[in-house]
Each structure stands twice: as structure tokens, then as C-alpha cells.
């Protein structure tokens with residue numbers, strides 16, 4: 001471990017550039033919330049990408065003296081991160097989700113939902129046979145595509161209100177060769193889905209309360225507001241999903257929704273709904289699961305209270 005970060009003039013290897021970048025990132029007050037959680041991880045991501053290094057690169061290769069051209073390429077990318085405050089994923093045009101690479105641009109949120117962990121475990125033990133899946137607010141299509149790969153027999157509908165996000169989702173569907181099972185379509189929540197029914201409805205909808213939007217980091221403000229702004233109490237889209245889900249779930253279907261810090265407001269608005277708050281090994285929270293039975297009982301009983 002070094003006692004201090006090298007100056008730029010002293011940094012000649014990938015490892016030294018990581019240390020230099022870490023110091024720069026901390027000094028510049030960057031936000032690390034788009035796939036990395038700290039300055040070191042962010043520096044590794046960018047330095048390795050600029051040099052085309054794999055994450056299992058051997059230690060000795062990290063200490064190789066870089067050519068001037070290589071160093072300039074790395075420093076250019078690191079400086080762009082500091083100057084633009086764009087999340088690294090937008091600079092690289094790529095983000096990883098559930099162990100898979102996705103194309104991203106500023107028309108979609110950077111994939112990072114803890115729902116990825118549920119997909120990797122096949123939503124065990126919560127779902128039985130899954131033939132049809134709906135992803136509401138698909139953005140880059142990351143949840144829809146990862147679900148299609150996790151459930152190779154299932155058909156998936158991926159919906160979003162944003163036509164530009166849908167272009168990105170289509171690109172990712174093609175990239176992962178699941179176009180025969182994933183249908184990408186524009187829909188305002190359930191509006192374009194007529195009487196379709198699903199065994200699993202998944203959503204990472206916008207849930208930031210409108211009054212908190214202005215306080216978001218510069219990095220978050222590069223993301224589309226439509227993907228973040230959840231209306232006055234953060235529940236504008238979530239409540240529409242809850243209100244409509246029982247009409248689109250199969251008898252034994254389940255609904256899984258990320259609500260982030262909106263959990264408290266949701267419990268207050270729907271005190272009688274038996275939400276199951278899921279736990280994650282990576283320590284995240286704010287994702288509920290609810291079964292079709294519970295939704296049917298509640299909403300046939302007269303509404304949302």
C-alpha cells in the first residue's frame with residue numbers, strides 16, 4: 001500500500017494511475033452510485049477500460065510501464081470523468097447488470113437495481129413456473145434481457161414510456177439474441193397491455209420524490225428525469241403499478257418492485273397490503289414482493305387503504 005498517491009508525473013503504470021485517479025476523484029467530490037461504490041473501484045473501472053485490461057489481469061501487468069500514448073488515453077478518460085461528472089457507464093457506453101454487459105447512453109438510467117441479484121438466483125424461492133414476464137420501465141432493457149436469459153422458456157414484455165429508452169432496450173435485446181422471446185413496446189405502465197397476464201411482473205420505476213430531484217448529484221442529473229422523478233411523494237408510478245397489477249397477474253403470479261427510500265411512504269399509503277421486503281447479500285433494500293392473491297383481496301375489497 002502506498003503512503004500517498006503519486007503525482008501525475010510520477011504515475012507510469014496502470015496501478016499508479018489508479019492511485020492517482022482515486023485521489024483526484026476524492027478531491028473532486030465525485031458521486032459513486034452508478035455501478036461502483038467508491039473512488040478506488042471507479043478508478044479501476046476506468047483505467048482498466050482505457051487500457052483494455054480484464055479484471056483478472058495479473059499483478060505484474062499492472063506495474064508495466066505504459067507508453068506515452070497509453071498514459072494519455074487513460075488520463076483523458078479520467079479527466080473527462082472529473083470534468084463532465086458523467087457516470088462512468090455513459091463514458092464507456094457500457095454497464096454490467098446481473099453479470100451481463102449492456103449498451104447504455106444518456107437516454108436510460110445506468111443499470112444498478114438490486115433486482116439483478118434476484119434474477120441471478122432465479123427469484124428463488126418466490127416463483128414457481130414462469131412462462132410470461134413483464135418488466136415495467138425497462139430503460140436499457142437490462143431487467144427484461146437478464147430475465148429472459150434466466151428463464152429460457154419464458155416470454156418477456158419490456159415496456160417503457162420513453163421511445164428513446166426503447167431504442168436502447170431493442171439494441172440490448174439484439175445484443176443478447178433474445179429477440180424471439182422479448183417484445184419491446186411503448187406503454188404508459190399497463191396502458192398498452194390490454195388483458196395480458198404474467199407470472200412475474202418486475203419493475204424498477206422512478207421513485208425519487210419531486211422535491212428531492214434538485215438535490216441529486218451532478219452524476220444523477222445526467223440521467224433522464226423521467227427515470228427518476230416519482231412525483232410529489234415518489235409513488236406516482238408505483239401506485240399505478242400496484243393498482244393495476246392484479247388485473248395482469250396470473251393466479252399464482254408475483255409482483256416485485258424496487259421503491260428505494262419510498263418504502264415508508266408506501267407502507268403509509270397502503271397499510272393493509274402484506275408487502276414482503278426482500279433482503280440482499282450486497283446489503284441493499286427497498287424492494288418489495290407481493291403475491292397476486294393479496295393484491296386481488298385488497299383491491300376487490302374497495303381500494304387502496
Ligand SMILES: C[S@@+](CC[C@H](N)C(=O)[O-])C[C@H]1O[C@@H](n2cnc3c(N)ncnc32)[C@H](O)[C@@H]1O
Nearest residue numbers: 111137138139160161162188189204205206227
Ligand atoms: C428507474 S428507471 C429503470 C430502468 C431499468 N429498468 C433499470 O433498472 O435500469 C425507470 C424507467 O421507467 C420509465 N418510466 C417512467 N414513467 C413510466 C411510465 N408511466 N410507464 C412506463 N415506463 C415509465 C422511465 O423512462 C425509465 O426508463
